[in-house]
Amino acid sequence: xxxxxxxxxxxxxxxxxxxxxxxxxxxxxxxxxxxxxxxxxxxxxxxxxxxxxxxxxxxxxxxxxxxxxxxxxxxxxxxxxxxxxxxxxxxxxxxxxxxx
Amino acid sequence: xxxxxxxxxxxxxxxxxxxxxxxxxxxxxxxxxxxxxxxxxxxxxxxxxxxxxxxxxxxxxxxxxxxxxxxxxxxxxxxxxxxxxxxxxxxxxxxxxxxxxxxxxxxxxxxxxxxxxxxxxxxxxxxxxxxxxxxxxxxxxxxxxxxxxxxxxxxxxxxxxxxxxxxxxxxxxxxxxxxxxxxxxxxxxxxxxxxxxxxxxxxxxxxxxxxxxxxxxxxxxxxxxxxxxxxxxxxxxxxxxxxxxxxxxxxxxxxxxxxxxxxxxxxxxxxxxxxxxxxxxxxxxxxxxxxxxxxxxxxxxxxxxxxxxxxxxxxxxxxxxxxxxxxxxxxxxxxxxxxxxxxxxxxxxxxxxxxxxxxxxxxxxxxxxxxxxxxxxxxxxxxxxxxxxxxxxxxxxxxxxxxxxxxxxxxxxxxxxxxxxxxxxxxxxxxxxxxxxxxxxxxxxxxxxxxxxxxxxxxxxxxxxxxxxxxxxxxxxx
Numbered sequence: 001x002x003x004x005x006x007x008x009x010x011x012x013x014x015x016x017x018x019x020x021x022x023x024x025x026x027x028x029x030x031x032x033x034x035x036x037x038x039x040x041x042x043x044x045x046x047x048x049x050x051x052x053x054x055x056x057x058x059x060x061x062x063x064x065x066x067x068x069x070x071x072x073x074x075x076x077x078x079x080x081x082x083x084x085x086x087x088x089x090x091x092x093x094x095x096x097x098x099x100x
Numbered sequence: 101x102x103x104x105x106x107x108x109x110x111x112x113x114x115x116x117x118x119x120x121x122x123x124x125x126x127x128x129x130x131x132x133x134x135x136x137x138x139x140x141x142x143x144x145x146x147x148x149x150x151x152x153x154x155x156x157x158x159x160x161x162x163x164x165x166x167x168x169x170x171x172x173x174x175x176x177x178x179x180x181x182x183x184x185x186x187x188x189x190x191x192x193x194x195x196x197x198x199x200x201x202x203x204x205x206x207x208x209x210x211x212x213x214x215x216x217x218x219x220x221x222x223x224x225x226x227x228x229x230x231x232x233x234x235x236x237x238x239x240x241x242x243x244x245x246x247x248x249x250x251x252x253x254x255x256x257x258x259x260x261x262x263x264x265x266x267x268x269x270x271x272x273x274x275x276x277x278x279x280x281x282x283x284x285x286x287x288x289x290x291x292x293x294x295x296x297x298x299x300x301x302x303x304x305x306x307x308x309x310x311x312x313x314x315x316x317x318x319x320x321x322x323x324x325x326x327x328x329x330x331x332x333x334x335x336x337x338x339x340x341x342x343x344x345x346x347x348x349x350x351x352x353x354x355x356x357x358x359x360x361x362x363x364x365x366x367x368x369x370x371x372x373x374x375x376x377x378x379x380x381x382x383x384x385x386x387x388x389x390x391x392x393x394x395x396x397x398x399x400x401x402x403x404x405x406x407x408x409x410x411x412x413x414x415x416x417x418x419x420x421x422x423x424x425x426x427x428x429x430x431x432x433x434x435x436x437x438x439x440x441x442x443x444x445x446x447x448x449x450x451x452x453x454x455x456x457x458x459x460x461x462x463x464x465x466x467x468x469x470x471x472x473x474x475x476x477x478x479x480x481x482x483x484x485x486x487x488x489x490x491x492x493x494x495x496x497x498x499x500x501x502x503x504x505x506x507x508x509x510x511x512x513x514x515x516x517x518x519x520x521x522x523x524x525x526x527x528x529x530x531x532x533x534x535x536x537x538x539x540x541x542x543x544x545x546x547x548x549x550x551x552x553x554x555x556x557x558x559x560x561x562x563x564x565x566x567x568x569x570x571x572x573x574x575x576x577x578x
Contacts, residue, residue: 003233011235014349017357024126025365032133034377034484035457037370037465041334042200043132043142044366047125048207048340050149050359051247053156054214054347059176060160060167067217068169072176074213079180081207082153086146087188088199089132093139095193095473 039092046085052078110164117155118355124148125359129366152355153177193474194431197464198261201333204340205254211247211343215240216310218350220300232299233292236350241288243346244306245313250339252317257333260325267325280316287312320386328385330464331374335382338367377459379521404540407558409567412534413574417449419496419532423488425456425525426468429502429538433564436475439501442572443477449575455481456488456498456525458506485525498530500551502537502564508549533557536567 008015032040055074062071125148131141160167167173184203191199219240226234259265270276287309291302324332345360347353375382407415416422424443430436443453455477461468469482485506492498500507507527510517527533533556540552551557560567 007235011349014352014357017354018345018361021358021361022365025129025362025367026369028126028130028362029133029366029369029373032370032373033135034459035466035469035482036133036135036138037374038196038200038330038467038470039138039142040129040132041330041337041367041370041464042196043138043145044129044341044363044370045200045204045207045337046142047129047145047149047359048337048344048363049203050121050125050152050356051207051211051214051340051344051347052149053152053353053356054344054351055210056153056156056173057160057167057351057353058214058217059169059173060157062169062217067221068172070213070217071169072172074210074217075173075176076180076183077206077213078210079177080184081203081210082146082149083181083184084188084199084203084206085184086142086149087185088191088196088203089142090139091188092193092196092470093142095470 039089042085042089042092046082046089049078049082049085052082054078110159110161112164114155114159114164115354117151118353121148121152121155121355122358124151125355125362129362192434193471194428194434195262196470197330197333197462197467198258200464201254201258201261201336204333204337205251205258207340208247208250208254208336208343211243211340211347212251212310212313213247214347214350215244215247216306219244219306220298220303222299224298227297227299232294232296237292237299238288239346239349241291241309243343243350244310245284245288246339246346247343248310248313249317249320250336250343252314253321253332253336253339254317256318256321257329257336260321261329268322270323273319273323277316277319280312280319284309284312284316324385328378328380330460330467331371331378331382331385333464334367334371334374335386338364338371341365341367374460374465377465377523379523404552404559405557407534407560409560409570409574412558412560413571413578415532415534416446416451416497416499416571417575417578419451421495421497422446422451422453423456423492423495423498423530424453425458425498425500425503425507425527426461426472427501427503427506428462429504429536430564431462431468431471431502433502435501435565435568436471436477438565438568438572440472440475440477442568442575443481445572445575453481454483454488456485457482458485458503458525459523461503461506485523489526489529492526492529493531495530497532497534498527500527500533500535500537501568504537504549507551509551510549513550527551528554528556531556534560536560536562536564538563 055078059071059075062068124144128141128145131137158166291305321332341360341363345357348357348360446453457468459465507525509528511519511522511524528551
């Protein structure tokens with residue numbers, strides 16, 4: 001019990017952010033028309049590419065060859081997620097736009 | 101005061117930029133959910149990401165200085181950018197869903213790699229102080245598990261949508277999957293209850309856990325097929341979001357935390373919305389057997405009647421109202437442009453032409469809208485199924501092009517059918533129905549479609565593109 005409470009106290013800021021973000025995510029999405037489901041999924045997909053920041057941090061303090069290689073791979077894959085995600089989403093949305 | 105003296109400019113700038121990035125993510129996502137602002141929203145979020153990346157490289161050390169290995173980081177980013185850009189620009193619009201799945205998998209893999217690198221690096225001081233059962237280790241293990249499952253699952257989903265992985269269904273699958281899930285959780289509990297001084301002595305366990313998570317990811321997606329695929333991709337998308345958020349815990353990084361959790365929760369809601377569009381529950385999708393053999397006991401009475409191109413052209417040209425129901429078959433044949441040509445031709449003859457778009461037409465909700473938009477079909481002609489259904493009895497001809505399950509009356513008639521209850525386009529209400537199909541094969545959900553045997557239905561067999569081309573020529577020569 002003490003452990004759990006200690007854990008909570010130690011990470012209270014993060015827990016706070018998590019809870020607020022959950023509600024925010026639900027609120028932001030809830031009235032989306034069906035035609036935007038695919039672009040929205042794709043856009044959200046690009047946003048979780050934020051994992052690349054973790055990859056960069058890992059790479060930044062990597063000191064062994066092993067962690068260098070894995071970190072390098074992580075940065076490449078993370079970038080793929082970010083760049084590919086945003087570009088694909090833009091391509092989808094571009095098509096909707098030229099109609100106007 | 102002590103704390104204040106530690107604050108320096110680099111760190112402050114970094115944290116401010118993270119706040120800005122988080123705001124841009126939120127705004128971007130919000131704008132993405134409205135048709136008019138969607139494109140700007142996407143670009144906004146991309147800028148948020150760019151700022152966060154640059155700031156991380158420049159300031160992310162304890163004293164706010166640039167981090168190490170910058171040349172290597174830039175090379176890695178350059179490689180990822182070029183590959184990602186080229187793939188994203190080159191891929192055909194029909195292959196969009198599997199591409200989203202592919203990129204999603206990359207994010208999951210990156211999250212898993214981070215955990216693998218960080219696990220042996222957990223500081224012995226932290227373990228001495230709090231034991232191995234601390235938040236840091238938990239975040240690493242969860243990041244590894246969720247990231248890996250998301251990666252493996254996304255790759256399978258990618259393969260399935262691309263058509264080189266088939267469905268695999270074993271009755272006991274859900275028990276097997278449940279068991280593996282418990283094994284994974286068991287691993288986490290086991291690792292976190294060890295009495296060790298450093299995590300490096302447990303590192304081999306991490307690799308075994310990674311392997312088990314790969315197996316789980318594969319088996320999790322393997323039995324799911326048919327129209328449920330986009331739901332799974334959306335679900336895996338939110339998994340990756342959570343995995344990224346674990347990285348946020350790990351580094352106490354607010355941008356990763358907000359970005360990850362935001363996608364995690366928005367992705368979950370999106371998944372639920374998609375399920376609702378198909379009148380299915382999420383649990384049903386995950387453990388259900390959609391697209392399985394279906395009801396084998398359907399007795400087919402009546403026979404399939406064909407129509408000649410000329411007859412079809414005459415029928416269409418002298419109608420008042422025509423409704424086109426496009427499906428994935430239209431998309432794979434790349435026939436959306438020629439289809440639009442047919443509709444323009446008919447409109448010139450005074451025929452009113454509309455498109456009936458089912459929420460899950462194509463391979464993802466909204467996929468068909470993207471494809472038709474690509475072919476310059478105006479927005480106003482695309483009508484959602486709920487709206488067009490009451491109008492169908494007044495429709496002279498309804499043309500089904502490469503669609504199947506979304507017009508299958510079994511969804512209304514046959515409680516034993518796996519698609520029973522799914523909202524459909526009530527094609528049989530129309531006065532005449534023309535179905536364009538490659539052959540008598542079953543749809544993506546592998547269910548017999550009684551619409552094809554309806555008295556009002558005429559079949560036009562052949563590849564959608566060439567059939568439409570021939571039909572256009574016939575209409576022109578009338």
